[in-house]
C-alpha cells in the first residue's frame with residue numbers, strides 16, 4: 028500500500044501540473060480568439076457597407092432606389108445575421124421599417140456603434156453613415172448592422188470546448204501519470220521484495236546493486252552496510268553466548284566434582300571445611316563473572332555515567348591503591364603516580380576501571396619492578412594510563428584486547444579472578460563517560476588507559 032501511495036501522489040502531481048498547463052494555454056488561447064472574435068463583426072459590417080456605399084451615393088431618383096431596396100432585401104435574406112435600415116424624411120427612400128427606436132439610434136453619432144434592440148438578447152454591431160441629398164433624394168442615414176449572436180455563441184462554445192478538453196487532459200494525465208509512476212516504482216517494489224527475504228537466519232545476504240537504477244544506489248549501499256553491522260553484531264552475540272557458557276562451565280565443573288568426591292564416603296569435619304572453602308571460591312568466581320556480565324549488559328543498553336563529580340584523578344588512584352594494598356605487597360611491586368588532572372567522573376565506575384587496569388598491570392609485572400600511573404591534561408580531555416614493564420604485545424592482539432573474553436594467552440590467565448572481561452569493562456566505563464580507551468606496547472613498556480572528557484566549561 029505504501030508504494031501505491033507514492034504512485035497516487037505522483038499521479039496527483041501530474042494532474043496538478045496538467046491543470047496548470049491547460050489553464051495557462053487555455054487562457055492565452057481564449058484571450059487570443061476572443062480578441063479576434065471581437066474585431067470580426069465590425070470587419071464584416073465594414074465589408075458589407077463598402078460594397079453598397081458607391082451605389083447609394085450615386086442613385087438619387089426613386090427608380091434606381093427600388094433597385095437598391097431589392098439589393099438590400101436580397102442581402103438580408105441571404106444572410107440572416109444582416110440587417111439594413113435607411114432612415115429619411117421621405118418614406119420612399121426608407122428601408123427596413125425603421126421604428127422609433129431605430130430612428131433615434133440613427134440620429135445619434137456616426138460611425139461604428141452597438142445597438143441593443145428591445146427583445147433581442149445580443150447587441151447589433153451597427154455602422155451609421157450619412158449621405159447628403161442627391162437629385163430628388165433627401166439626405167439619409169444608412170445603417171448596416173450585423174447580429175453578434177453567432178459570434179457570442181462561437182465564443183461560448185469555444186469556452187466549453189476548452190474546459191472539456193482540459194478536464195479530459197487532466198484525467199488522462201493523472202491516469203497516465205499513475206501508470207508511469209507504477210512502472211517507475213517497479214524497482215522499488217522489487218527491492219522491498221528482495222529485502223523481505225533477508226530475515227535474521229539469512230543475514231549474510233545483501234541487496235544487489237547492479238539491477239537497480241542509480242537513484243537507489245545510496246539507499247542500497249547504506250542498507251547493505253547496516254546489514255553488515257547487524258551481521259557482525261549478531262555473530263559477536265553468538266560467540267559471546269558461547270564464551271559465557273564456556274566461562275561458567277569450569278567453575279561449575281569444579282564445584283560438582285569436589286562435591287561429588289566429598290560425598291563418596293564419610294569425611295572429617297576438616298575435610299568438609301576445606302571443600303566448602305574451595306566451593307566458596309568457585310561460587311565467588313561465578314558471582315564475579317555474572318556481575319561483570321550484568322554491568323556490561325547495562326552499559327550495552329546505553330546506560331551513562333550520571334552521578335558525575337569533579338574529582339582529582341590522582342586522589343582516586345591513591346584511594347584505589349589503598350584498596351589494592353595487600354595485592355601489591357604480595358606481588359612485591361610498587362606503583363608511582365605521575366601528574367594529576369581534574370575531570371567529571373562517576374567515582375565508583377572510575378575505581379572499578381582503575382582496579383581492573385592495576386590488577387592486570389600487577390599480574391604482568393615481575394617482583395621488584397615499578398608500575399607507573401600517568402595522568403595528563405590534554406586539550407579537551409584528560410588521559411590516565413597504567414604502564415608496566417613487560418614483554419612486547421604482538422600488534423595483531425592490540426586492537427582486540429578490549430573485546431570481551433579476548434586473552435593473549437588464555438591458559439596462563441584463566442584462573443582466579445581472570446575471566447577476560449576486565450578490559451571490556453574498562454572500555455565500557457570509558458564509553459559511559461563519553462571517552463575512549465588506548466593501549467601501547469613499546470620499548471618494553473605496556474600501557475593501558477582511558478581518555479575522558481575534561482572539565483566542562
Ligand SMILES: Nc1ncnc2c1ncn2[C@@H]1O[C@H](COP(=O)(O)OP(=O)(O)O)[C@@H](O)[C@H]1O
Pocket residue numbers: 383387388391415417420428433434435436440444445446447448449450451473475
Ligand atoms: N598490563 C598488561 N600487560 C600485558 N598484557 C595485558 C595487560 N593487561 C591486559 N593484558 C592482556 O589483555 C588480556 C585481557 O585482559 P582482561 O580483559 O583484563 O582479561 P583477563 O585479565 O581476565 O585475562 C589479558 O588476558 C592479557 O593478555
Ligand SMILES: [Mg+2]
Pocket residue numbers: 383386387445447449450
Ligand atoms: Mg584482567
